[in-house]
Amino acid sequence: MAFPKFIKKENDYEWIIDENYKKGMRVPAKIVASEKLVSEMDTQVFEQLTNVATLPGILKYAYCMPDGHSGYGFPIGGVGAFDLNEGIISPGGIGFDINCGMRLITTNLTIKDVKPKLKGLVDELFKQVPTGVGCKGFVKLSHNEFKDAIENGSKWAVEKGYGWKEDLEYTEEHGCMKEADANKVSNRAIQRGFNQIGTLGSGNHYLEIQHVKKENIYDLKAAEKFGLFPDQIVVMFHCGSRGFGHQVASDYLQLFLKIMESKYKIKILDRELSCAPFTSKEGQDYFSAMQCAVNMSFANRQVILHRIREVFSKMFGKSAEKLEMHQVYDVAHNIAKKEKFVIGNKYKEVLVHRKGATRAFGAGREETPAKFRQLGQPVIIGGSMETGSYLLLGTEKAEKETFASTAHGSGRTMSRAQAKRTWKGEQLQKDIEKKGIYIKTASYAGLAEEAGGAYKDVDEVVESTIKSGLSKKVARFIPIGNIKG
Amino acid sequence: MPYKFLDIIAADIAVEVKASSLEKVFSDSGIAVAATQFKNFKSIKPEIQKKISLRAENIEELFFKFLDELVFIKDTDNIILVKFDKIKIYKKGNLHALECLASGDKLDLKKHGNIVDIKAITMHMFEIKKKKSEWYAKFVLDV
Numbered sequence: 001m002a003f004p005k006f007i008k009k010e011n012d013y014e015w016i017i018d019e020n021y022k023k024g025m026r027v028p029a030k031i032v033a034s035e036k037l038v039s040e041m042d043t044q045v046f047e048q049l050t051n052v053a054t055l056p057g058i059l060k061y062a063y064c065m066p067d068g069h070s071g072y073g074f075p076i077g078g079v080g081a082f083d084l085n086e087g088i089i090s091p092g093g094i095g096f097d098i099n100c101g102m103r104l105i106t107t108n109l110t111i112k113d114v115k116p117k118l119k120g121l122v123d124e125l126f127k128q129v130p131t132g133v134g135c136k137g138f139v140k141l142s143h144n145e146f147k148d149a150i151e152n153g154s155k156w157a158v159e160k161g162y163g164w165k166e167d168l169e170y171t172e173e174h175g176c177m178k179e180a181d182a183n184k185v186s187n188r189a190i191q192r193g194f195n196q197i198g199t200l201g202s203g204n205h206y207l208e209i210q211h212v213k214k215e216n217i218y219d220l221k222a223a224e225k226f227g228l229f230p231d232q233i234v235v236m237f238h239c240g241s242r243g244f245g246h247q248v249a250s251d252y253l254q255l256f257l258k259i260m261e262s263k264y265k266i267k268i269l270d271r272e273l274s275c276a277p278f279t280s281k282e283g284q285d286y287f288s289a290m291q292c293a294v295n296m297s298f299a300n301r302q303v304i305l306h307r308i309r310e311v312f313s314k315m316f317g318k319s320a321e322k323l324e325m326h327q328v329y330d331v332a333h334n335i336a337k338k339e340k341f342v343i344g345n346k347y348k349e350v351l352v353h354r355k356g357a358t359r360a361f362g363a364g365r366e367e368t369p370a371k372f373r374q375l376g377q378p379v380i381i382g383g384s385m386e387t388g389s390y391l392l393l394g395t396e397k398a399e400k401e402t403f404a405s406t407a408h409g410s411g412r413t414m415s416r417a418q419a420k421r422t423w424k425g426e427q428l429q430k431d432i433e434k435k436g437i438y439i440k441t442a443s444y445a446g447l448a449e450e451a452g453g454a455y456k457d458v459d460e461v462v463e464s465t466i467k468s469g470l471s472k473k474v475a476r477f478i479p480i481g482n483i484k485g
Numbered sequence: 486m487p488y489k490f491l492d493i494i495a496a497d498i499a500v501e502v503k504a505s506s507l508e509k510v511f512s513d514s515g516i517a518v519a520a521t522q523f524k525n526f527k528s529i530k531p532e533i534q535k536k537i538s539l540r541a542e543n544i545e546e547l548f549f550k551f552l553d554e555l556v557f558i559k560d561t562d563n564i565i566l567v568k569f570d571k572i573k574i575y576k577k578g579n580l581h582a583l584e585c586l587a588s589g590d591k592l593d594l595k596k597h598g599n600i601v602d603i604k605a606i607t608m609h610m611f612e613i614k615k616k617k618s619e620w621y622a623k624f625v626l627d628v
Contacts, residue, residue, distance in 0.1 A: 069496065072609040072627070076496065096605040096627045133522055133602040134563045134592045192560045202602035203628050243560040246604040246627070250553060253608065254546075271608040416601075416628070417492045445524055445600040485602070 003039050004046060007031070013468035017050055024054040024269070032402065033066035034464045037456065040413060044070035045077075051269040052080050056277070057087020059343070059350060063402050065357045066464035067411030067456060071095070073272030076356035077411060081403040082278065084338070084351055088266065089283045090275035091249040091256070091290075093353030095334035098249060098290055099297035100205075100240030101172075102331055102358075102380035102408075103305060104391060106227040107234065107312065108324040111211050114233045114480070121209065121315050122438050122481040128307045129207055130199040131485035132442030137198030139303055146194035147182035150244070153295030154330075157197075157302035164327075167302060169369050171330040172359065175298040177337075180291035186251050189289075193244020193296060198303035200239045202442065202485030204450055206385060207237040207308070210477035218473040222375050222393060226328050228475055235308055235325075236389055236477065238382045238409075239300060240334065245293035252286040278351055287336070294335060301330055328391065329369075329378035333358045333408035339367075341403055352403045360394030360406040360471055379471055381462060382409045385439065385484065386432055386452030389477045390462050397469035406470040407462070410455035419454040420445060441484040450484065487513035488520070494625055498601070499610065502622045507544070510613065510620040511551055512569040515587065518555045519567045521626055524598030531568040531588035539583045547574070547581045548613045552606045552624065555587075559603070563592045601628040 008016045010030075015038055017029040029049045031038055045068050052074050053062035059081045068077030073092020080093055114121065130137060139162075141149065149156045154168055154175025168174045182190075200207060214230035217223045228234070241248075256274040260266045264277055276283035305327065309320035316323060336353045343350075352359075361368055361377040368377040376393035383389045387410065398404045414422070425444025428451055432439055441447045465471040487509075491499040500517045504510040519526040537554055541547035558564050566589035573584045605627045613622040 070494070071496070072607045072625070096607075132594055133599050134559065134594070188557060192557060196560075202599070203604070243556075243604070247557070250605050254549070257608070271611070274608070412496050415492050415494060416496070416498060417490055442594060443599040443601065445598070449601065 007038065013464055017046060022050045022054070025050055027053050027058050027061050029053050029064070030061040031064040031068065032464065032468045032470060033068070034460060037066050037460060037464060040456065041068055042070050045075045048073070048075040048270070049078060051273060052078060054269055055080065055088055055090065055273065055275065056266060057083040059083060063405065065405065065407045066461045067356065067407045067409055069411045071355065073270055074353065074355045077407065078355045079353065079357045079402060079405040081350045081352045084278055084349055087278050087351060088275035089278045089286055089336060089351060090273055090353065091253045091286065092272040092274060093355055094249065094290065094336050095355045096246045096249045097240035097334055098245035098293035099332045100334040101297065101301065102236065102238050102333070102382050103301045104328040104380050105235040105305060105308065106324060106326050106328060107232065109233045109316065110231045111233060114209065117315055118438055118481050121311070122440050122483060124311045124315060125207060125308065126440040126483045128311050129304055129483065131483060132202050135199045136195045137303065139197045141194055141197070143190050143194055146190060149197060149299050150185070150292040150296045151180045151182050152176055153298035154302040157299045162303045162306035167305065167327045170327045171298060172332055175302060175330070177291035177294045179288055180295050181288035182292055184285045184289040185248060185292050189244050189247035189251060192247045193242055196242040196244060197296070197300050198307065199242060199300070200304065200485050201242050202446055205239040205485045207483045208235070208479045209481035210234050210236055210389065211480050212475060212477055216476035216478070218475060222474045225372050225375060226378065226391065226474065227326055234477060236380065236382065237301070237304060239304070241293040241297035242300065244296050248289050248293045252289065255282060290336060294332065298330065329380060331358055331378065331380055339404070341399060350403065354405055356408050357405045358408045359404055360398040361404050362394050362396030362399050376472065379406055381407060381458065383458035384410050384452040384455040385450060385479060385482045386437065387458045388479065391474040392462065392465065392471040393474060395469055395472060398471065402470060406465045410458040410461060412454055413456050414454040416449040419449045419451055422453065423448040423451045437479050437482060439482045439484065447484060488517035497628050498626045500624055500626065504620050507574055507620050508572040510622045511548065511572055514552060514622055515555055515566060515569045518552060518603065519565050522600055522603055523565060524600055526567060526597065529565050529567045529590050529597055532590045533564055534586055534588045535564065535566060537583065537585045537587055540577065540580045542580060544581055545613055547583055548622065549606060549611065551583060556603050556606065565589045565592055565597065603628055
């Protein structure tokens with residue numbers, strides 16, 4: 001695609017679409033990416049991003065991260081910060097999969113320990129962590145117990161015995177957003193989600209066993225602080241709030257469509273940007289319901305971590321404590337949060353929507369665990385199943401420039417249909433195995449859709465976050481085993 | 486095929502349906518929902534019946550609710566609906582109503598060949614309208 005003329009270069013990694021591009025834009029749009037990545041973005045990204053720039057109360061810019069691709073309402077990789085009094089809240093700025101996010105776990109095992117047992121380990125993980133359509137978790141809950149879980153998140157899970165107390169310290173928000181109110185969630189959402197805690201789901205969700213190669217540790221001091229060392233095996237997984245979160249988003253998107261214009265005189269350019277004033281009853285109800293979905297997702301990842309520890313313990317004949325299976329961090333990439341930033345020389349609390357974007361606080365923020373507060377907040381970037389993933393750190397520049405936001409993954413470049421025409425799941429599985437990555441999947445067609453070639457180059461995405469100053473590199477992880485929904 | 490998958494969305498699935506009547510657009514769209522998720526959806530037998538009864542302010546909302554209901558039934562009852570008999574769409578006071586006897590079977594991942602899971606029906610490009618003599622619908626499924 002020819003490079004769009006309406007996009008102006010600010011520097012090698014920042015690109016601006018000014019307010020005159022579209023009627024109603026209240027702020028310019030900013031894309032943080034290399035020229036190559038911007039030129040590969042589909043044109044819908046720019047339309048969606050400039051639509052976001054028209055929303056009431058938006059501050060500074062509508063942002064797009066380097067892994068941006070078109071979504072619904074906001075593009076994936078979209079970030080928008082809104083004034084708490086003048087601004088809105090929009091399910092389309094968060095995504096249907098509320099608190100889709102990443103969790104990274106260390107072990108004291110090395111590649112030599114794991115390689116001989118890899119197939120058995122992956123097969124057992126596939127058995128113990130339900131994947132695919134309709135999968136149900138092993139945690140059996142009544143609707144009332146589920147309401148307790150969605151109001152308390154990871155804390156609920158740890159109290160039930162699914163995890164360690166320290167896991168909470170190393171989870172964004174300590175695994176629980178406190179204004180969650182189960183009364184703001186429909187019965188329909190509860191019915192969809194109450195038996196899904198502890199399940200991975202499908203699509204681009206995965207659980208991966210990864211190898212830390214010596215040459216892929218970029219910041220020795222930080223890596224050591226996170227418990228990483230050469231030749232180590234780590235575990236990373238990616239999933240969200242399952243049907244529960246999807247229903248919460250759908251319920252409120254439909255509600256906002258009905259009241260947005262008639263009651264609040266808000267006009268939008270895309271129905272997926274359906275929203276309500278943040279201070280309105282409807283806006284506050286959604287914020288509370290969204291937090292329930294955030295907590296459900298934290299609880300989901302907490303229970304999955306418990307299962308992973310059980311499987312490793314069984315396979316290696318040692319307790320998870322002896323295997324030093326500590327959680328490095330858990331961070332969301334589909335979320336809206338109240339956060340404080342310096343705007344015009346003073347701290348101001350704003351509502352940041354991140355959709356396919358990760359929070360990236362620099363050093364010293366009290367929200368970051370004390371153990372690595374002076375390094376910055378950990379950022380987990382999931383690559384495609386064939387490439388690799390990263391652990392990064394947030395920066396002060398990200399706080400100043402993008403409301404502390406950075407990329408979240410690779411970002412698609414190819415449609416699912418085209419991917420299925422290009423690759424066949426069974427053959428792809430064999431080809432990947434030849435590269436030393438053993439995969440178990442619930443769906444061969446789904447596997448083909450998630451082929452590495454259907455995604456942007458994760459290294460290029462990460463390089464853009466580094467060169468633009470939004471993140472710092474700690475380590476890169478190479479997949480050796482993967483389970484997919 | 487009464488429906489077509491459109492290659493216009495990077496991350497998800499866009500569906501187009503053309504049919505001779507409003508009821509058939511609903512029915513064919515329901516089949517497309519099953520076909521999106523299961524390779525062998527034709528092998529899914531209409532063994533279990535589910536009564537669907539919906540109300541909405543307009544046809545578009547009724548269509549959204551219908552598709553959303555199929556996703557809901559998949560997640561809550563583990564039933565994939567593939568046959569939509571006796572669809573009745575009519576006005577009831579100020580509202581539009583739908584009654585339908587849908588049938589399908591319990592989900593069996595191995596037998597039915599799972600492709601993807603539908604998370605939600607989006608409003609992106611969402612439309613249902615009469616174009617001359619035929620009914621036309623387009624919708625995007627978040628997977």
